Amino acid sequence: MSIAAAALDVRQASRFFKALGDETRLRIVALLSHGELCVCHFEAALGLSQPNASRQLGVLRSAGLVESRREGSWVYYRLAPQLDELSRQQLQALVAAFSRREVIKQDVERLLATRGPDSCR
Amino acid sequence: MSIAAAALDVRQASRFFKALGDETRLRIVALLSHGELCVCHFEAALGLSQPNASRQLGVLRSAGLVESRREGSWVYYRLAPQLDELSRQQLQALVAAFSRREVIKQDVERLLATRGPDSCR
DNA sequence: TCACGACATTCGAATATTGTTATGTCGGTA
DNA sequence: TACCGACATAACAATATTCGAATGTCGTGA
Secondary structure, rough: OOHHHHOHHHHHHHHHHHHHOOOOHHHHHHOOOOOEEEHHHHHHHHHHOOHHEEEEEEEHOOOOEEEEEEEOOOEEEEOOOOHHHHHHHHHHHHHHHHHOOOOOOHHHHHHHHHHHHHOOO | OOOOHHHHHHHHHHHHHHOOOOOOHHHHHHHHOOOOHHHHHHHHHOOOOOOHHHHHHHHHHHHEEEEEEOOOOEEEEEOOOOOOHHHHHHHHHHHHHHHHOHHHHHHHHHHHHHOOOOOOO
């Protein structure tokens, strides 16, 4: 299946949009545009319970929006390199647009406040 | 609220994506890229029951994705001119990408077959 | 006025999604 | 080995979404 064809699969596209159809997950995506983050960062920046943060990240992962890797005790999440051009463009436009929103700005502030050398305590 | 600001409202964006997070509604949007259509066209082209077609169109309308106008007995739907640049770009990219999919092609074939002079009988 | 067609809405059952609490898993460390 | 912290998963109740069947609304034409 070509890259272009993958981009256009209707079922895949609906999963992609469904995953983005939630405020919390949109805010997670916005934070991830600042780079790799572990679960505890989302808990702190977005005020999520640990299981909830984990589950929302799981939704984004099954939709192919993010990837994760383990490093010691921590699991780091990052935006997945999108398989298709459509998803890539959508995500990029979204992140660029969101960076100006007040809600998102505050999320980022809280993020930076908790991302020092001792970030995950 | 400026155009750019409207584009970036997190709640609004989540509604937008949520409305697109469904195969049927994605196919409706794809069909609408061919121009204004009335409810009976969606019933025929997508094999939807009348109440279901009406309801899905209602979801797209409350999310600001489509607009409608009545003409005699029929109600015509069209893609709404998006208030914000982000939504506009997302929709345009989506529609362009979908036009090549097999599922969508077949939808369009069925659409054209039922869109003659006696389209709504 | 009545009947009909096109569409919208309501209702109810099935299903899916949500967030919390409790528990399980896996690395790191003693 | 045992314990602890970070994260994932399970189980549950609350809520939301889904679709079909039935019903309501509105415009048209007799």
